Amino acid sequence: MSRQFDDLMLGSIELFCLTAEHASFTAAAAAAGLTPAAVSRAVTRLEQRLGVRLFFRTTRQVRLTDDGRAYYQQCRQALNQLAEAERELSGQQQRPAGTLRISLPTPLGHCRILPLLPEFRRRHPEVSLDVQLSDRNVDLLAEGYDLAVRGRAQPDSSLVARKLCDAELVVVATPDYLARHGTPRTPADLAAHDCLQFLLPRNGQPVPWLFRQDGRELELPTSGAIHTREHLLCAVTLARHGAGVLQTYRFIVEDDLASGRLVELLQPYGGRSRPFSLLYPGARHMPLRLRVFIDYLLRAFGQAV
Structure with a gap:
């Protein structure tokens, strides 16, 4: 059987992948210990072969x-x-090692997952973590991520989804805001209030507020003068600064509620939640570093491993 790939071509494929992941010849060259010109030549060789x-190359951007x-x-x-x-052959799978690239949603990442990472590193010091916080749904395969945590179902059937938690929703406002505008007693009363809007990254539409009323689950559109994007x-x-009423996750504001900085509203209509899941590529051979990280998060959130 003749060889299809010589050492030079295999190296070119590695450099191509580095360039795709860094979106830069310069950054890929730094990661590989080469010059940008050498990386560019390797990619050109691949393009000529294929x-x-x-x-797409411009003076400012390299894009697949x-x-x-x-x-x-x-x-x-x-x-x-x-x-x-x-x-596996060298025995390195006996202990977790290498780099994990993970993408986390901003609120759950800041409040619940980032605080867990130092302990994970103490348990597995040979694992490095490359963490991205974003409410954008990343493409795990195309962007080179090992795992993402997301709050909405993914259409990609090649990904495995594991339930991480149900995040309870609460409606809050400051005592000062309520003193000036009154306290809503039912979800319908929100029509008279300035409700802070968070726009979904994927379509720019406001997130509907969720309630329970008379045994039914409701999705209620609200309105307000301030819209926010990207980060909840x-x-x-x-x-927190009295700009209006907000429905958000309890884990974000539990300290504010305990201190009285924020007041929980519409409690008889509460109890709704949104799920968060771990997403990772389905693979026959999962790296040990990914397996132990998944197990660590599931245990930390009280889920069965």
Whole structure:
């Protein structure tokens, strides 16, 4: 059987993947200990071999083409499998090691997951963590992430979803706001109040507020003069400073409620929640570092492993 890939071509594939993950020849070169020109030549070799353009290049940006994105997903999976095969044969799978790239939603990341990471590192000091906080739904395969935590179901059937928690929702405002505008007694009363709006990253629409009333579950549209995007914590900061009424997760404001800085409203209509799940690629050979991280988070949130 003749060889399809020589050492130079395999190295070019690795450099192509680095460039895709960093969206930069310069950053990929720094990660590989090479010059940007050497990385650019390696990518050009691949493009010539394949007869397709892998990147759109400008003076300010390097971005995958559609062909490049499809090729990256296959190459990254193949390289990961090769690395895992080496680790298994060399015995490195006996202890977790390597880098985990994880994407977390902003509020749950800040309040619940980031505080858990120092203890995970103490238990597994050979595992490095590359953490991104964003409410955008990242493409795990295309962007090179090992795991994401998200609050909405994903259409990608290649991903495994594990329930992490149900996050309870509460409606809050400051005592000062309520003194000036009155206290809503029913969800319908919110029509007379300034309700802080958080717009969904995927479509720019306000998140509906969730209630229970007379045994029924309600989704109630609200309105207000201030809209926030990207980060729910922006709306929480505004609520803490008396800008209006907000429905948010209890875990974000539990200290504010305990101190009296915020007041919980509409409690007879509460009890609704939104789920958060772990998402990761379905793979026959899961890296040990990912397996122990998943188990660690599930245990920390009281879920069965």
